[in-house]
Every structure is written in structure tokens, then in C-alpha cells.
Amino acid sequence: MIGLVLIDVDGTLYGPGGVPECAWQAAARARAAGVRLALCTGRPGRGFALEYARRLDPEGFHIFESGAVVVAGDGRPVHTRSLGLGAYRALLGLSRAHLIPFEVYTAEGGFFIEQTHPDLETHQLMLGFPAEVRPLDEPPGTVIRVQYVAPVGTLWDTVRAEVRQVAGAELHEATSPGMPGVIFSSVTAQGVSKLSAAAWVAERYGLGLEGCAMVGDGENDLELILAAGLGVAMGNAPDAVKLRADRVVGRVEDCGLAEALEAALATRAAPGEGPR
Numbered sequence: 066m067i068g069l070v071l072i073d074v075d076g077t078l079y080g081p082g083g084v085p086e087c088a089w090q091a092a093a094r095a096r097a098a099g100v101r102l103a104l105c106t107g108r109p110g111r112g113f114a115l116e117y118a119r120r121l122d123p124e125g126f127h128i129f130e131s132g133a134v135v136v137a138g139d140g141r142p143v144h145t146r147s148l149g150l151g152a153y154r155a156l157l158g159l160s161r162a163h164l165i166p167f168e169v170y171t172a173e174g175g176f177f178i179e180q181t182h183p184d185l186e187t188h189q190l191m192l193g194f195p196a197e198v199r200p201l202d203e204p205p206g207t208v209i210r211v212q213y214v215a216p217v218g219t220l221w222d223t224v225r226a227e228v229r230q231v232a233g234a235e236l237h238e239a240t241s242p243g244m245p246g247v248i249f250s251s252v253t254a255q256g257v258s259k260l261s262a263a264a265w266v267a268e269r270y271g272l273g274l275e276g277c278a279m280v281g282d283g284e285n286d287l288e289l290i291l292a293a294g295l296g297v298a299m300g301n302a303p304d305a306v307k308l309r310a311d312r313v314v315g316r317v318e319d320c321g322l323a324e325a326l327e328a329a330l331a332t333r334a335a336p337g338e339g340p341r
Contacts, residue, residue: 067295067329069270069277070095071128071263072121072322074106074114075241076282077299080317084117091323092121098330103127103266105259107212107239107251107285109170110136112193126269130170131237131251131285132262133209144265145172146257148208152233156211156252157201159231163224166214168196171206184214184247191243213250221248228252237285242301242317260289280314280325282306295332297325 078084092102102122108114110129115136118127123138135144160167166182169175178185178196189195199205213228215221217240228236228250235258237251267277278295279286282302290296290310298310299321307313312328315321 067100067276067278067332068272069101069103069267070326070329071103071105071259071266071277071279071289071293073281073283073286074104074108074117075239075243076301076317077280077286078104078117078317078322079242080301081242082318085318085320085322087320088322089120091320091326095326095330096122098333100326100329100333101125101270103263104129105263105279105281105289107131107237107249108192109174109176110134110140110142111174111176114192115140116193126266128259128262128266130210131253132258132260133253134172135262135266142172144262145207145209146254147172148210148252148254149233150204152231152252152254153204153208153211155231156228156234159224159227160213163220165221165224167201168212168214169201169205169208170210170212171204172209173206175206177201177205182214184216184244187244188214188249191241209253211252213252215248215250217246217248221250225250239283239285258288259286260292263289263293278325278329280322295329297328299325
């Protein structure tokens with residue numbers, strides 16, 4: 066029986082036309098039936114993402130920064146994991162060496178860039194809040210995540226291999242319908258992921274991951290889709306994700322999330338029947 070549904074943002078809750086109303090309606094039905102809902106995203110816990118979280122479950126826990134931060138419904142961080150200084154400096158150096166736009170996020174809620182770039186400006190509009198421009202030689206606080214924002218292509222393929230060699234760092238890649246053709250490559254401390262944060266949140270609700278559903282569309286969601294009791298892939302997910310999920314639903318704009326939430330509710334209506 067599913068007691069918690071974890072929900073990705075970009076490509077799952079948020080689509081080409083924003084968040085469809087059918088998603089909010091299905092979320093209200095799920096909450097009324099006693100299911101907890103948790104945002105589970107690479108986005109920071111500010112701006113539009115925090116608004117989405119509060120609307121999904123105003124009294125629940127929500128996962129941001131690819132698992133580096135868990136935030137309560139009032140916006141208060143309740144669990145954070147920081148990135149080591151050596152890893153931070155190595156990752157910043159790669160950004161400078163390859164001239165790839167770079168963002169820094171801190172546990173104090175800071176959002177920093179070293180110089181402006183059209184992709185970074187568009188991303189700030191999508192997030193719903195601006196970045197502070199400042200030198201990044203020294204960490205501007207307790208760094209929990211950094212992010213490269215780059216066009217999909219051969220340059221990022223080269224940098225990706227170098228990022229994966231940085232000690233103490235873990236790479237998470239995602240895309241968004243809000244910025245087609247761009248890849249968002251987050252880096253957190255080693256061992257930090259949506260999966261690790263989901264296990265932490267589930268425990269707070271007295272659940273194991275087998276009592277959770279994960280709804281996502283990206284390869285960065287696949288680890289948690291496989292670990293959850295019900296793993297759901299959106300119709301706009303790549304085949305590599307859809308082929309390994311328990312269930313495939315419609316695209317964002319076709320109310321796929323509503324379909325996924327109904328599937329989670331169905332496990333509560335028939336507790337003797339598992340979703341697999």
C-alpha cells in the first residue's frame with residue numbers, strides 16, 4: 066500500500082504549458098485519501114518550486130537540490146548535505162577551463178553565479194528568483210550543490226567525464242521542457258541523491274521505500290523509480306526509463322501525473338494487491 070508519492074518537477078509536474086490543473090486536482094484527491102506527497106527535484110527550495118511543494122502538501126517534507134536538502138512545508142531546511150571544499154574548487158575550475166556557465170547553491174538559501182549568460186538568465190526566470198553575481202573563488206556559504214548549464218553536445222560530453230573524476234562528488238543530469246536543448250548537470254556530495262533523501266523522508270513517515278511511489282521522467286529519477294514500491298515513468302521519459310518502470314503513464318500535458326496518482330490510490334483501495 067502506497068503511503069507516500071515522490072514527484073519530480075520538470076517533465077513530471079511541470080510541462081511545456083506549466084503545471085496542468087488536472088495535476089493539482091489529483092493531488093488534492095490523493096491528500097484527501099491520506100497519501101503524503103513530496104516534491105523530489107533538482108531545483109532549489111525557493112521560488113516556483115517551493116510554491117509547488119506547498120501546494121502539493123503544505124505540511125509535508127520536500128526534496129530539493131537533487132537530494133542535498135529536505136525542506137518542511139514552511140520552507141525551513143530540516144536535512145542538508147554539503148559539498149566538500151576540494152570538490153567545489155575542482156568543479157569551479159572545470160567551469161572556468163571550459164567556459165561553461167556555472168551556478169552555486171548554498172544551505173543558507175544563496176544562489177550565485179560568477180558572470181551572466183543568456184542560459185543562466187533564462188534559468189533564473191524559470192526558477193522564479195535571481196542569482197547574485199560575485200567572485201566564486203571562495204565558497205559563498207555552505208555549498209550544497211553546484212550546477213553546469215550547457216547545451217547538449219560534444220563539449221559537455223568531454224566535461225562530464227572530467228566531473229566524474231572529481232573526488233567526493235556525485236553527478237546528476239536532467240533536462241526541462243522550459244529550456245529545450247539544455248542539460249542541467251548538478252553536482253552534490255558523494256552519496257547524495259534523490260534516493261538517499263527519499264529514504265530519509267520515508268523514514269520520517271514510518272515507511273520504507275516499498276511503501277513509496279516515485280513519478281519521474283529523467284534518467285536521474287531512474288534509481289529511485291527502481292527502488293520504490295511503485296515506479297512510474299512519464300510518457301515523455303526516454304525509453305531507458307520507461308522500459309524499467311513498473312508503469313508508464315501519459316505525458317505531462319496529457320495528465321500523466323494524475324494517472325500516476327490514481328495508480329497509487331488504487332493500491333490503498335486494494336491493500337492485498339501489490340502494484341507490481
